[in-house]
Amino acid sequence: MSDRRKPFPFDEFEPRWQQLWDAEKTFRAPNPGDADFDPSKPKFFVLDMFPYPSGAGLHVGHPEGYTATDIIGRTKLRQGFNVLHPMGWDSFGLPAEQYAIKTGQHPRITTEANITTFKRQLKSLGFGYDWDREIATTDPEYVRWTQWIFLKLYHSYFNQETGKAAPVSELEAQGWSRSQIDAVRLAFIHEAPVNWSPDLGTVLANEEVEEWKSKGHTVERRPLRQWMLRITQYAQRLIDDLEPLDWPEGIKLLQKNWIGRSEGAEVCFQISTASAEASHAVEVFTTRPDTLFGATYMVLAPEHPLVAEITSSDQKEAVESYIKACAAKSDLERGDLNKDKSGVFTGAHAINPVNGQAIPVWIADYVMMGYGTGAIMAVPAHDERDFEFAKKFELPVVQVVQPIGDADWQGYTDPGTAINSGFLDGLTTADAKTKIIDWLEAEGKGTRRINYKLRDWLFSRQRYWGEPFPLIWNRETGEHAAIPESELPLLQPDMEDFKPTGDPRGPLVKATDWIAYSEQFERETNTMPQWAGSCWYYLRYCDPRNSNQFIGEEVESYWSGGGANPGTVDLYVGGTEHAVLHLLYARFWHKVLHDLGYLSTNEPFQKLVNQGLILGEDGQKMSKSRGNVVNPDEVVRDYGADALRLYEMFMGPLTEVKPWQMKGVEGVSRFLARVWRVAMEQDQTGEWTLSKKLQNVPCSDKALLKVVHETIKKVTEDIAKMSFNTAISQMMVCTNAFTAAEVVPLKEFTLLLSVLNPFAPHLSEEIHRLIGNSSQLAHQPWPEHDESALIESEIEIVVQVNGKLRDKITVAKDAPKEDIESAAQATEKIQEQLAGKTVRKVIVVPGRLVNIVAN
Template sequence: MSDSRKPFPFADFEPKWQSRWDAEKTFRTPNPGEEGFDASKPKYFVLDMFPYPSGAGLHVGHPEGYTATDIIGRYKRMRGFNVLHPMGYDSFGLPAEQYAIKTGQHPAITTAANIETFRRQLKSLGFAYDWEREIATTDPEYVRWTQWIFLQLYNSYFCEEENKAKPVSVLEEKGWSRDEIDQVRLAYVADTPVWWSPDLGTVLANEEVEEWKSKGHTVERRPLRQWMLRITKYAQRLIDELDTLDWPEGIKLLQKNWIGRSEGAEVVFTIGEKQVTVFTTRPDTLFGATYMVLAPEHPFVSEITTAGQEEAVEAYRKSISAKSDLDRTDLNKDKSGVFTGAYAVNPVSGEEIPVWIADYVMMGYGTGAIMAVPAHDERDYEFAKKFDLPIRQVVQPKDESNWQGYTAAGTAVNSGFLDGMPTAKAKAKMIEWLVANEKGNRKVQFKLRDWLFSRQRYWGEPFPILWKDGKHFALPEDELPLLAPPLDDYKPSGTPDPLLSKARDWVELPDGVTRETNTMPQWAGSCWYYMRYCDPGNTDRFISREAENYWADEKPGMVDLYVGGTEHAVLHLLYARFWHKVLFDLGHVHTPEPFQKLVNQGLILGEDGQKMSKSRGNVVNPDDVVNEYGADALRLYEMFMGPLEQVKPWQMKGVEGVSRFLARVWRLAVTEEGELTGKIQDVECTDKELLRVVHETIKKVGEDIEKLSFNTAISQMMICTNAFTQTEVVSLKEFIEFLTVLNPFAPHLSEEIHELICAKFDRPAEMLSEMVWPEYDAQALIRTECELVVQVNGKLRDRIWMAMDAPEEIAKEKAFASEKVQEHINGKTLRKLIYVPGKIMNLVVS
């Protein structure tokens, strides 16, 4: 042993096996048409959410999901599947650009170095990836196909009649003009209010605002020309088709809530000569609308504000310009707003109601205007109380409870022709009235907004778009990839001008043509990476038809198992589903969904029970754990901590415990001199109880892997190791079966022991990784003997092995023959005997 302090010489054999797997390409997975491809095998596509290669490298939270997918991938290979288990890097993005600015190094240099660190760490953990399929979203060939997919969106529109995307060439053939087509493209340009950070030099997504503000960056609201993706056209399909997927119900619900489907009515109010449309899910409460609220950004605000209120309105609009959407919709915050001086006409009552602006109404949601019914809406009620606005009851609660702020169904009151109607009937009647009087329509609305797809950063994919005379058009596909020019100065200028605009020679082309200078968000590369893994070397197509047909098979989702954190519950998963559905509609893929089964691994906390972070000083580097205990110990511990989905704290003592288990397996087979022990012999196992434990282990570990219950599988392997330890001779056949079952969890140690076995017993030097998963013998699982617990006056005195169905007299005879039992019954009278066959015998004496 090279280091006597180590429980087993993992430092000697772990790098050896990693090098061999690399050299022999053990886990290479051929595609259809390639050498070694076996079309008769079923496929299994198991995928990790690929990492962002930060400068900090991996921490011990990363390998949790990676180990889980590695175990099931190795297991499926042993069960005869063609397993696709790849790895890559989400390598564009704002953090890389910010790191480059701080260090003075180009992001391409820092990103390449970070990827090298991640790759080394991943290989040190023995993951069975097909490294020939490795990708990075910054690779030029990958950028090419990301840009190509963008052009598919740009050159498509959503056909309402067929509920799917179709090429805009269909509209051209129908005689549509260029301007008309630009209005319906799935990728389009719009002037829209955005969150802009001058010190970061880019627009931020709504979901990013709080994160970067908390880091001290300035964020403000301003209108900018941006590229948008028309994801809203897919809102209903994104909801409906969740039902075809094996995802956690909580994640499905998050997506449904994010999309936010509402059924109700559009109602038209008039403000002077202008008409303002509001959407409401409770048209039955229209008689209770006592004021109207517009979003401060609403285009009508400046036009309807009276002279006496202009100063107050402008001051208010300025005061809320830096608030995030999260701040503005917080139900617990103090309500704020200002009166515009204008009045709207309630279309059903003819009553004039005041028009206010308030930050809890936003342009991105609905029409940017609401009718306020303070009697039956919590936000409106708080607002009305603060500003002393009328509160009029129009719904009588079913249980005669307080009607102020009551939002549930009831009976219409103070509502004219609706009085006495239950809520459902009143809704239908009011919609009927609105339509008949041309005051509104039935409407289904979604909270989901079109995807803001522009960034002003340097470190992102350039848009394959050219401009001339104010018109945009696509870069020819044969000119892809369009790579960003070398740029020494990529620091934010404090203006909304994209950083690429600094590269004038790159931007300005002959004949007055210019390039688009915005870049795509980091989401672009992560929307489709799972498909590129299937065919990473293809230069003719983003994925070949043959590879796509094979790796996607006939399930709705392409990836069989997708494992990652809950932080991507909505955006990444929603965006990837959207892109996939567009490609499906256009005939580029044949499945409508990207991910069939989704599993979210739980967060691993620091030893202090807090989320790992540099600032807390509780981050655990997997390199340190591997150096101290070995990769197999790290792998096993992360799976033994508890159920995969559970949040759990890191405990170094737990690593020590798992390391001791592996050391027991090692010492069972290998001497201090590194030779096979004499305990392993090529003999038939006649110990029925040991055979039962071995076959129970084969059965349970296989079933547990299928269920992703890795902690219970490891517990069973510990039981099996104890059984081997307690017997004088371990049969070679059963021990190899045990090593095969252990291999997906601890591949290095099991391979090393197996190699020693092959050498000693002159067996073919086949790797365990390439062997077939053993089949359990159902007959061997049948218990013929059991351990009977013997108690005296309720206290445990001995355990006795006997036949499962032993009659009471035989069991009593064996119990009385026990010296441990005799000590407590000699000289006493047996008053009662309680016997449960196969379980317990209690002797009551006095």
């Protein structure tokens, strides 16, 4: 399109309006304490999941959610709300560090350049952000408060009696020892199996493994000393507090499944080997203790600490080889996605506590240390994974549950009746569970337990481009300690060499001067993960320039709704890729800060909406490797920002997956051109002037008045429902009505511009100015529809002659039958049909038709 004439001069007025919004700070949200703050206004906090500023810049998939929140924000502002709609940058991360390693350029330089590109692109789309609140997780002042929050976690523990976080100073006052306190801190040190990439020189999160493996990097499992956050203490609250939130049920279910609450029993098995002088007690958690009589073998995680002790000499080589192979697999590869079951017999046997039978002990990669105790009792008759494993290795399968109905008992996992289970025989599954747990507790062989699949959050990374831990280590005692808050922020040292050394302490180990905190102490060299900054950024948006607090009390109270809302943010829009971890981690940090008295709400995000993916024109996910990425800069150049915004919302429901089509952009561009031409016309020289059809007169066309107020009503309702595509359809209907009108009443056309404004702000503001208005639509109250204009005072009636449609008439809705008969016979077309005939009968169906019988 760049080589043809533009249908309206969007390239002239769009940049001008963007500059005006910037200069006038049109979308600035005042805070309590500001001179222009109005405490009587309700607040509305609308938030986008902030982007990682990559070197590739935006593609057209990114602005979808941003456009949706902008429409909501602009509308709420005009409905009398104080709207907080901020934007910032999730700017730490491994990609920037890898680019720095390749180019030798400091990651801060490339990150800031990428932010400049992203910001330019967002501004070119006219989004109504309060840019005064812009933040980046890499800003030193932001790092300061991220580290400050970490120290709050470090200095806190979870009080089991109150169910809340509390300062460890409480424990110190009670005489707890240093080692006892360290064992319960919310931020603690632990040696944990991790996804270690030797060539990247860092730990990877489970969800990062496949991405970096696909790029040719090796990843292996190995134990490393890591900083962890005790999120498991919040497992039940993280489940319970989902209930009042306005989130998609699918997202709530994903969170619940990730946390993985299960009720059952912890059962004690004794393991012995031929060479061992003493047996080893191993605890096994099971949700089906009623099937204990069917446990025919036991499986330990390959990294279980007892494996080396119980493995027999003749199995040692096979076991060690298998453990090494497992080290190269991620948790995802080992979990439910792993259909090819593998394992090795240890040579040891365990005693089934209910029947005294010796059962073989295996190791297998589908059992992991992170869930339960790292050991399972295998009941192959009634567990699909155990059944597949037993079939492959020819292990015994004993039925202990009789299914309900005619279901096959092999691999049957639902409730039934206990059989082959001694004193449980004949009991239902529920009753058998109760009885066996009572028996285990009485015999000292087990206890009731609630278990969670959720694991503590591995918080260490071996990277340069991340927040350093504000911690130091005592060289003599090996004890860790926090640095004083007055020394925050602790920034990375300036380094020219960011390359990994293979040392699990990370590249900061090379900064020897920086590490040397004092003669007695040295700094921690691991850094925080990218998740750290994104856990709390929404809070800093509320008070981004506060140098004394991460958020002020009065400001927090206002933007959180005074604690009356279940969540601080009223509307949070983003992709489903963050459905679990980001949301879970942010909820955890928020709850800790709430417990410690810093926040008035218990949750961060009150309402959550996930926009659907926008695919390339080939129907595939947009990516540089596929060559199907559409750059928004090109769309803006050829069609304008309003056309891109409008098309993103017109493609279909916000939450659905949709393919990009340039023909669709052309279609909405034509619609915007029609709106422009209702008000403007072009003379022979190409100059645009006001249309002669546009007149400052009362609207005498009832049909036009009706469609205008129908449009106000529907657009208002559809914005509230985030049904943007149907709102646009209605505005198209209204525009067509104006196009067809001989006279366009100025007042009614302005009402169309008013509701179009959040969708196409540049075009609507420009026309609004050209027709003589000095103030912006952005400052005008949102219009309300006139219900009386929607009432049908007249109806259209079909007129038939001898059963065939011949004409239509318009009559008053309450017209008497006689008047309808007369009007029907009086039209010119009906007179022609009745010429030379005698009317025998006139049938009137009220509100529908008139049938004249004549011959």
